[in-house]
Amino acid sequence: MTDRIYIRDLALRCIIGIYPEERVNLQDVLINVIMEVESHATAAASDDIQDAVDYKTITKKLIKHVENSDYNLIETMAERCAEICLKPKGVKQVTVTIDKPGALRFARSVAVEVTRRK
Numbered sequence: 001m002t003d004r005i006y007i008r009d010l011a012l013r014c015i016i017g018i019y020p021e022e023r024v025n026l027q028d029v030l031i032n033v034i035m036e037v038e039s040h041a042t043a044a045a046s047d048d049i050q051d052a053v054d055y056k057t058i059t060k061k062l063i064k065h066v067e068n069s070d071y072n073l074i075e076t077m078a079e080r081c082a083e084i085c086l087k088p089k090g091v092k093q094v095t096v097t098i099d100k101p102g103a104l105r106f107a108r109s110v111a112v113e114v115t116r117r118k
Contacts, residue, residue: 002092003041005055007033012063015070016077016100028101029074030109031062035085036093053090074098074112082116093117 010031015023035053043052061084071077078098085094095115103110 002036005035012066014066018072030099032097034095035091037090078112078114
């Protein structure tokens, strides 16, 4: 059985982009993560964090990574975030969506989504 853990609307600021002003000024990004996990039923039965995927720890790692990054492309950022999410035991697959609000005039945001599997 596969269950999902969602991290929704993680709003961070970082250096991201290819234009000179983007290389200097922090910009907003919005990160959404869907992790497909195994043995979630075990965690539900035991009610013990040792049997669960610790999404708080994963979120802290994502925050630290993104806020200290300086990627040119959100594609690269999405790939690295997916790698972070796949490391913990029990995570089988992850989908990471990164929105860059205001990247295009007349559009609310531009987003890149990647899905990776162990």
